[in-house]
Amino acid sequence: MVEEFFDLENAEKMKYDVDEIGPWKLNGYTPFGRNKGLVGDGKKHGVEGYTVTAEDFLALKHRPSLASTTCLTIQRYPLLSEKSANAGLASHTDVGSLTILFCGERGLQALSPDTKEWQYVEPKKGCAVINVGDSLRFLSNKTFRSALHRVVPYPGMTIKNRFSCAYFIRPNLDTELLDEDWNRWKSIDWHVRKYKSYRSATTKA
Numbered sequence: 437m438v439e440e441f442f443d444l445e446n447a448e449k450m451k452y453d454v455d456e457i458g459p460w461k462l463n464g465y466t467p468f469g470r471n472k473g474l475v476g477d478g479k480k481h482g483v484e485g486y487t488v489t490a491e492d493f494l495a496l497k498h499r500p501s502l503a504s505t506t507c508l509t510i511q512r513y514p515l516l517s518e519k520s521a522n523a524g525l526a527s528h529t530d531v532g533s534l535t536i537l538f539c540g541e542r543g544l545q546a547l548s549p550d551t552k553e554w555q556y557v558e559p560k561k562g563c564a565v566i567n568v569g570d571s572l573r574f575l576s577n578k579t580f581r582s583a584l585h586r587v588v589p590y591p592g593m594t595i596k597n598r599f600s601c602a603y604f605i606r607p608n609l610d611t612e613l614l615d616e617d618w619n620r621w622k623s624i625d626w627h628v629r630k631y632k633s634y635r636s637a638t639t640k641a
């Protein structure tokens with residue numbers, strides 16, 4: 437979709453001119469050379485862009501001033517080893533919209549949508565893993581998919597005290613979500629239902 441837009445004729449793109457359609461230059465198309473002042477030597481910028489405001493569809497469902505289940509969690513895996521039973525975290529998709537996941541140790545795997553095989557996501561120094569969750573899958577009508585992921589031992593390695601830190605960005609509580617079977621959910625009800633199923637093995641109904 438992005439390439440299709442930028443491949444359009446100039447005249448077509450200029451219908452969305454950022455200086456014409458939105459206030460404060462926060463909405464629309466910025467053509468090559470529009471911000472000449474930044475270069476200063478008469479050269480044109482070799483870049484064009486399209487901007488959407490923080491008031492767009494998704495932002496309106498994630499207002500920091502409204503209640504949500506957005507939270508930060510730190511988790512400890514005392515021992516990840518091929519020899520230990522129950523090590524790690526079972527496969528799941530995250531409930532919310534985006535998860536920003538920090539972890540310096542190995543063990544995270546994602547199911548590849550292409551090969552349908554589990555692949556290790558190697559940690560990179562100074563980098564976070566960004567996971568798409570169910571809510572963004574629903575809100576984007578599956579343009580974004582939520583990856584199945586899990587934590588398992590790494591072959592030939594014993595990892596003691598694997599810490600991870602996850603910031604779960606989730607929609608406001610009353611955001612309406614439409615699942616793939618066309619059921620309507622309030623975001624909070626989807627959250628409660630999912631956690632009930634996570635906990636069902638350990639809690640009384």
Ligand SMILES: O=C(O)CCC(=O)C(=O)O
Pocket residue numbers: 511525530537539544585586587599600602
């Ligand atoms: O510990 C990790 O690397 C993953 C944690 C996770 O997927 C989760 O808490 O939802």
Ligand SMILES: [Fe+2]
Pocket residue numbers: 528529530585
């Ligand atoms: Fe997760």
